[in-house]
Amino acid sequence: MAAHYQISGSSSAAISASVETGIRGGALPPGAALPAVRALATELAVSPATVAKAYQELRQRGLVVTAGRHGTRVRPRPPVATRRAGLMPPPRPGTRNLSAGQPDSRLLPPLGPHLAALAAEIGPPTGYATAAVLPGLAEAAQDRLVADGVSAEEITVTGGALDGIERLLAAHLRPGDAVAVEDPGWANLLDLVAALGLRTIGVPVDDEGPTEPGVRAALAAGARALVVTSRAQNPTGAAVSADRAGALRALLAGRSDLLLIEDDHAAELARVPLHPLAGVTSAWAFVRSVSKPYGPDLRLAVLAGDEATVARVAGRARVGAGWVSTVLQRLVLALWRDPATAELVDRAGESYERRRDGLLAALAARGVPAQGRTGINVWVPVPDETVVVTALRDAGWSVAPGALNRIAAGPGVRITVSALDEADIAPLADAVARAVRPTAPGGFTA
Numbered sequence: 001m002a003a004h005y006q007i008s009g010s011s012s013a014a015i016s017a018s019v020e021t022g023i024r025g026g027a028l029p030p031g032a033a034l035p036a037v038r039a040l041a042t043e044l045a046v047s048p049a050t051v052a053k054a055y056q057e058l059r060q061r062g063l064v065v066t067a068g069r070h071g072t073r074v075r076p077r078p079p080v081a082t083r084r085a086g087l088m089p090p091p092r093p094g095t096r097n098l099s100a101g102q103p104d105s106r107l108l109p110p111l112g113p114h115l116a117a118l119a120a121e122i123g124p125p126t127g128y129a130t131a132a133v134l135p136g137l138a139e140a141a142q143d144r145l146v147a148d149g150v151s152a153e154e155i156t157v158t159g160g161a162l163d164g165i166e167r168l169l170a171a172h173l174r175p176g177d178a179v180a181v182e183d184p185g186w187a188n189l190l191d192l193v194a195a196l197g198l199r200t201i202g203v204p205v206d207d208e209g210p211t212e213p214g215v216r217a218a219l220a221a222g223a224r225a226l227v228v229t230s231r232a233q234n235p236t237g238a239a240v241s242a243d244r245a246g247a248l249r250a251l252l253a254g255r256s257d258l259l260l261i262e263d264d265h266a267a268e269l270a271r272v273p274l275h276p277l278a279g280v281t282s283a284w285a286f287v288r289s290v291s292k293p294y295g296p297d298l299r300l301a302v303l304a305g306d307e308a309t310v311a312r313v314a315g316r317a318r319v320g321a322g323w324v325s326t327v328l329q330r331l332v333l334a335l336w337r338d339p340a341t342a343e344l345v346d347r348a349g350e351s352y353e354r355r356r357d358g359l360l361a362a363l364a365a366r367g368v369p370a371q372g373r374t375g376i377n378v379w380v381p382v383p384d385e386t387v388v389v390t391a392l393r394d395a396g397w398s399v400a401p402g403a404l405n406r407i408a409a410g411p412g413v414r415i416t417v418s419a420l421d422e423a424d425i426a427p428l429a430d431a432v433a434r435a436v437r438p439t440a441p442g443g444f445t446a
Contacts, residue, residue, distance in 0.1 A: 007035070010046055015054035023063060023078050034064065034072045060175050062194030076404055077187070079195035095393060097419055098428075099400040101234065103269075103376060104418040107348035108295045109341040114334045118327070126326050133157050134329045140336050141288075141302040148274040150286050154310040156317070157324045160299045161265050161289035162188055164313065165227065168285050168303075169196055171312035172259045173224050180218035180226040182210055184379065184405040184412065186234045186263075189227060202407035205233060207373045209240035212247045219251075225259040226252075230274055232266030232292075232375025235405050235414035237356070239374045245275035252280045259309070260284040268293045268342075269349045270374045283309050292376075293345045294335050300328055352376050355417040355425070362429035368436055378415045382436050385411045391435035397428060 005027035009015035022028035034040070037055065041048040055072055058064040063078045138155050145152040158164035169179065175197030181189060183202030193200050201223050203214035210228055218226065228248075231239040240248075252260060260281040264274065267288050278286045285305035290298050303313060317323065335341045356372045363370045363380065372378035382388040385401040392399050392413075402412035420428065 007040060007044070009044065009054070010050075012050050012053035012057060015040075015044070015046075015051060016057045019054070019058055020063060020080060023074055024080050028074050030074055030076045030078070032074045033070075034074070036071060060197035062191065062197070065194070075191070075194060077191050079191060095396050095398045096424065096428075097398045098415050098417070099398045100419070101377060101400065101414070101416050102296060102418060103292050104348065104351070107344065107351060107418075109335060109338075109344050111295065111331065114331055114338070118330055118334060122327070122330065132323055132326075134326055134333065137329045137333045140333055142304075144336070145286065145288070145302070145304055148276065150274075150276050150278045150304060152286075152304040154307050155302060155304045156310050156314045157329065158287075158301050158303050158313065158317070159321065159324055160291060161263055161287050161301045162192060163299070164285070164287045164301045164303045165189065165261055165263065166192055166196070167313045167316050168259065168261055168287075168309065169193070169198065169225060171309070171316055172283060173198055177224040178218075178222050180215065180223035181407075182227070182229060182233060182238075183407040184235055184402055184409045185227075185407075186229070187404040190405070190407070200407055202409065204409065205236055205238050207236075207238050207371060208244040209233070209238050210244075210248070212244070212251060215248060215251060219255075219258070223258065225261065227261045227263065228277060230262050230264040230276065231270035231272055232377075234265075234375070235377050235400070235402065235412075236379040237372035237375045237377055239270065239272045240275050240277070242273075242275050245277060248277055249280045252277065254281070256282040258283070262286045264288045266292050266375050268345050269352060269376075271349045271353055272374050278304070279306075282306065285309050285313070290332055290335075293348070294332070294341075298328065298332060300324055300332050352417060355420050355422060358422060358425045359415065359417055359420065359429065362425050363432060366429055366433040368429070368433050372417075376416055376418045378417060379412050380415065380432060380436070381410055381412045383411070385413060387438070388413055388432075388435045391438065392431055395431040395435070397431055 005022045008018045037048050037051045041051045059066060063075060064072050065075050066072045133156055142152040142155055158167060178199040178201050179193050180201045180203050182205045201218045201221050203210045203218050258281050260277060262277055269292055278284055283306060285303055287301050287303050289301040356378060359378055360370055360372050370378050370380045385403055389399060389401050400414040402414060
């Protein structure tokens with residue numbers, strides 16, 4: 001623990017509040033160790049049970065994590081606003097930033113013309129009583145999903161993929177329940193699960209998606225929900241294949257005790273067929289965001305599912321945010337209907353595929369194994385993340401350490417290709433090869 005911060009309090013609530021204050025202010029940074037329960041109890045003159053309860057409250061809120069003999073530590077990205085950066089090292093000035101995980105802004109459709117057209121035809125303002133899912137958007141979304149083999153009789157919209165997943169988990173699960181997630185997987189999802197007071201069970205991922213033995217083991221361990229990335233998995237680029245989908249459908253068929261969530265965030269950018277699992281369990285949801293193809297600022301996702309699940313999500317929205325802006329819904333619908341936008345999204349998918357495959361080939365030619373079947377990321381297993389991230393930063397490249405994405409998976413780094421020009425592929429592959437296998441220092445000669 002940081003020596004300059006003193007935890008205080010005589011009750012579990014006061015102790016947990018003191019720790020949270022330290023996290024917010026930066027005195028307890030991500031990864032900082034907290035005192036052992038008995039040591040802090042002695043220091044504060046309270047019972048060990050009081051400190052243990054405080055730590056339990058912090059764990060349930062996702063602020064800290066307990067790892068056996070390693071003790072209790074602040075989570076890498078605790079769900080509170082802080083004045084100090086988290087685990088992700090900031091890109092050094094002058095380096096190429098390949099760590100952000102965002103689409104190429106040069107390939108996103110321009111919104112200005114559509115906003116101008118929308119302003120001219122939007123009509124009278126919408127009131128509280130009339131705001132909902134626009135019929136035109138719902139119909140278009142259903143057509144797009146059905147074309148990909150997803151049943152979409154029941155549908156709603158949420159403020160992005162993560163918002164939809166949060167509403168699904170909150171509606172079906174209770175603190176302490178276990179959620180099976182991909183390992184390595186989406187860092188934001190891991191943080192969300194912790195913030196909801198849920199437990200994660202890691203499921204190994206290969207190029208074809210979550211492995212069948214991994215899902216089977218998670219079910220045996222008591223998972224109440226399973227989150228699967230359909231395509232362009234973050235960070236490995238995995239996509240559920242037809243064979244893997246068949247195996248998982250057979251494993252999950254008819255289960256009434258499991259919420260199945262599929263995340264198809266890449267949608268049109270994925271450039272491989274969708275093999276959905278939708279409908280195989282009693283409770284299921286398929287979430288498709290528009291952020292990657294059309295722009296991160298478009299906070300909208302379509303959510304299809306069984307009647308009860310969709311009703312729970314829509315009902316929870318009504319007593320909270322209410323609805324997703326109908327102005328935003330109209331804008332997304334205009335983008336979907338525009339042939340020029342569809343062509344631009346298709347070109348973006350081709351560009352990402354060309355850059356990603358080029359980097360994979362260049363790494364393979366240098367003896368560096370990596371993953372990246374779809375999407376905008378390449379995952380490179382490495383012996384030591386800190387060494388590789390530091391070496392690449394010194395060479396002019398900023399990449400993301402895999403610690404943010406891992407539960408029990410081996411170390412790795414994530415390279416986002418959306419900020420990579422094709423001329424940079426060979427120099428980057430050379431730098432990665434040197435970082436993964438650094439040259440040993442020269443010895444003395446006689």
